[in-house]
Amino acid sequence: xxxxxxTTPSTPSTLSSRFEAARSTLVGLRLTLAVLVCFAHxxxxxxxxxxxxxxxxxxxxxxxxxxxxxxFLLCRSLSRNPGLGRYAWHRALRILPxxxxxxxxxxxxxxxxxxxxRGRSATSVFTGDDSSWAYxxxxxxxxxxxxxxxxxxxDVPYPGVLNGSLWTLFYxxxxxxxxxxxxxxxxRRRWPLLAGLALAWTVTALPLVGVAVGHxxxxxxLLMFLLGACGHRxxxxxxxxxxxxxxxxxxxxxxxxLTSDYRPVAGPALAYLVLAAATLRRAxxxxxxxxxxxxxxxYHWPVFQVLAVAGLSGAGALxxxxxxxxxxxxxxxxxxxxxEAPALRLRDVxxxxxxxxxxxxxxxxxxxxxxxxRAPGETxxxxxxxx
Numbered sequence: 001x002x003x004x005x006x007t008t009p010s011t012p013s014t015l016s017s018r019f020e021a022a023r024s025t026l027v028g029l030r031l032t033l034a035v036l037v038c039f040a041h042x043x044x045x046x047x048x049x050x051x052x053x054x055x056x057x058x059x060x061x062x063x064x065x066x067x068x069x070x071x072f073l074l075c076r077s078l079s080r081n082p083g084l085g086r087y088a089w090h091r092a093l094r095i096l097p098x099x100x101x102x103x104x105x106x107x108x109x110x111x112x113x114x115x116x117x118r119g120r121s122a123t124s125v126f127t128g129d130d131s132s133w134a135y136x137x138x139x140x141x142x143x144x145x146x147x148x149x150x151x152x153x154x155d156v157p158y159p160g161v162l163n164g165s166l167w168t169l170f171y172x173x174x175x176x177x178x179x180x181x182x183x184x185x186x187x188r189r190r191w192p193l194l195a196g197l198a199l200a201w202t203v204t205a206l207p208l209v210g211v212a213v214g215h216x217x218x219x220x221x222l223l224m225f226l227l228g229a230c231g232h233r234x235x236x237x238x239x240x241x242x243x244x245x246x247x248x249x250x251x252x253x254x255x256x257x258l259t260s261d262y263r264p265v266a267g268p269a270l271a272y273l274v275l276a277a278a279t280l281r282r283a284x285x286x287x288x289x290x291x292x293x294x295x296x297x298x299y300h301w302p303v304f305q306v307l308a309v310a311g312l313s314g315a316g317a318l319x320x321x322x323x324x325x326x327x328x329x330x331x332x333x334x335x336x337x338x339x340e341a342p343a344l345r346l347r348d349v350x351x352x353x354x355x356x357x358x359x360x361x362x363x364x365x366x367x368x369x370x371x372x373x374r375a376p377g378e379t380x381x382x383x384x385x386x387x
Contacts, residue, residue: 016235018279025280030069030293036062038300038325041165045304046313046320048157054256061270063168064224064263066297068271069278070172071179071228075193078183079232087183090347091176094294095142097343098335099169102298103139106162107132110302111149114162117309118154125149135162142170156308165301171218175225182229193233197226205264220263227271240276248272290341295332303327 040051040059051058078087111132112122125132128150138145144167148160158164178196185192203219206212213219231238248269255266262270304324307313313320 013240014236015231015238015240015275015279018240019235019275026069026073026278027291027293029274029278030066030291031296033062033065033069034293034296034300035325037165038296038328039321041301042304042317042321042324045156045158045301045308046324047317054253056256056262064221064267064270065274066168067172067175067221067224068228068231068274070175071225071230072232072275072278073228074176074179075229075232078179084180084184087180088176089349091173093343093346094340095169095173098294098298098340099142099166100140101335101339102163102166103136106302107135107149110162110306111135111152113306114152114309115150117306118152125152139166142166142173144170153305153309156305158305161301162305163298163301165297168221169298171221172225174218175222178222179225179229190233193226193229197223197230200226201264201267204261204267208259208261208264220261223263223267224271227268228275231271231275235275238272240279245273245276248276289333290336292329292332292336294340295335296328299331299335300324300328303331 037059040057040062043049043051053061074087074091077090081087107125111125115125116122128134130146130148130150132149135146135149147164148162151160153159153162182192182196200219200223203213204216204223207216251269252262252266252273255262255269259265304320307320307324307327312323
């Protein structure tokens, strides 16, 4: 890897130094991960197949990469702006507006469209226990409790699920909460973060030795998130060198090939590779399309479901994927420019009331007027008080 701008050959090349000095590739890296998830789900939704690497779903690996980046960036954000109230506000602005708009469009536009494509009335989705209204209410809190609307979609490789990508957002919000607790326990202490990492690693590793535990998926995602957070917290001690990158690649591939769950063994290697990639220099000027990764992630599933119900998968994988990615990109662009970015402009809104200082308090706080010196023997007479 090339030295980051602003560093010299004598400067240690660490995650921290490279990330701060280089023009980060974060936007492009997040978009790449979102597109990988998109491709993986296109194979499932259009053809009932899979997109795998060494027998592992590539979409799942990309989601792990998302959690690593999220942990790194949020730990960095907390170190710069330690207020927990502001932290919670920023996280809510980043995840909720785009989620709610996607949820509304899925329930009020996609579901009626699927009903029409199946020869039903568009209004049929608004009645019944699993109606569009129920879909909105039950899922508004990020935890997905209703997957379809009036049994839609049907006659597709993955029936009954309108948007199967949204489930991870609940776990991501849980990771935000865990990191907030870690920050509350000790901003300058490292043990709360390491204790959380050790606990997540233990719960994730126990099934490998035959011990069944609950919530292993939540623990696995938390493990990747906290590995990213540790990447920032200890970034000044983690070198970025070609030999270490190669070792991480080999360890990650070995974990994928030889274990039932690669994360306890090779999760740190994947986290290292993702963070090292985030420190690479970005070629060329930054475009003006914005950060489309979130929009691509939340919209691609319902788009591919509509195309599958419409029968476009019969035109072949290339046509199906290109059409789905194109529509998804357009929705992601609209989401960023008209939902996400406007919401993020509220980050610095202050909720404190402007201080009111009464006239009496203002006079009391004003400096006292000192008497004017008089000539020897002259009597000082104070001025009458103002009413």
